[in-house]
Amino acid sequence: MNTLKTTFLMALLTVMMVMLGGALGGRNGMTLAFVMAAGMNFFSYWFSDKMVLSMYGAHEISERDDPRFYGLVRRLAQRAGLPMPKVYVIDSDTPNAFATGRNPEHAAVAATSGILRILSEEELAGVMAHELAHVKNRDILIQTIAATFAGAITYMAHMAQWGAMFGGRGDDDDGGGMGALVMAILAPLAAMLVQMAISRSREYGADAGGASICGNPLSLANALAKLEMGNRQIPMHANAATAHMFIVNPLTGGGLMTLFSTHPPMQERIARLQEMARMGRS
Incomplete structure (x- = not known):
């Protein structure tokens, strides 16, 4: 169901981008939208992992640097049938972790010094297994593409808004008019909501x-509870564009913020894992 939902949402983002391009510039606008998306996706595919790791000051470690953590990742990667990813540590007291890389052969996992300090061996295994599951499912690439599409839609919408204010109305084939303006206002919000749902x-x-x-749903459930509390006590200065990558949302907020959250409600995630344990599924 998750795969079907993701496929549908990705198709919806594509349709939105084409429609917005068409509203702005007719057939030429649709072509420009596709070219823009292709270029941005190409850049994201090859370089996003290095940019994110650099953004948070992550430094690569070897087994000699941290035998416990590195060895744990290696055992989990073997259990998952994955190549050994590069392992990074971020010097931050906020307990969190993420995975990045365009495919399993070019993957990296990163954990903060805070998470290495507060979690038990079993809980840390649950967290890193979660990140390796992202790698195995190629979620990093999917989320990067979704974010790229949403960003392109927002950029095009801003162009439409400025064009409506200063460029006047165009004919039907060239886009413009009230329909284009309405779409330019609504498209970024819709694209963001779709990206969050993905x-x-x-x-x-x-x-x-x-x-x-990892073989134990409760290990991950217990870790998530600790991480949520830890992120409330020691917030991370994270970039909103990369918040979706972390296992726990580093951007806190209630009310309407939950609607725009890149993460499901923590209580629901923990409840699902507890149900897995109760049903004997792992």
Whole structure:
């Protein structure tokens, strides 16, 4: 179901981008939209992992640097049938972790010094298994493409708004007019909501996959409870564009913020893992 939902949402983003391009510039606008998306996706595919790791000051470690953590990741990767990813540590007291990389052969997992300090061996295994599930499911690439599409839609919508204010109305084939303006206002919001829904869907899938890899859903459930509390006590200065990558949302907020969250409600994630344990599934 998660895969079907993601496929549908990705198709919806594509349709939105084409429609917005068509509203702005007719057939030429649709072509420009596709070219823009292709170029941005190409850049994201090859370089997004290095950019994110650099953004948070992550440094690569070897087994000699941290035998416990590195060895744990290696055992989990073997259980998951994955190549050994590069392992990084971020010097931050906020307990969190993420995975990045365009495919399993070019993957990396990163954990903060805070998470390495507060979690038990079993809980840390649950967290890193979750990240390896993202790698196995190629979620990093899916989420990167979704974010790229949403960003392109927002950029095009801003162009439409400025064009409506200063460029006047165009004919039907060239786009413009009230329809284009309305779409330019609504498209960024809709694209953001779709992007968030994709991210939430992949988080549920990674929770289930991580529980299967580590063999104990409760290890991950207990870790998530600790991480949520830790992120409230020691917030991370995270970039909103990369918040979806972390196992726990580093951007806190209630009310309407939950609607725009890249992560499912923590209580729901924990409840699903507890149900897996109760049913004897891992």
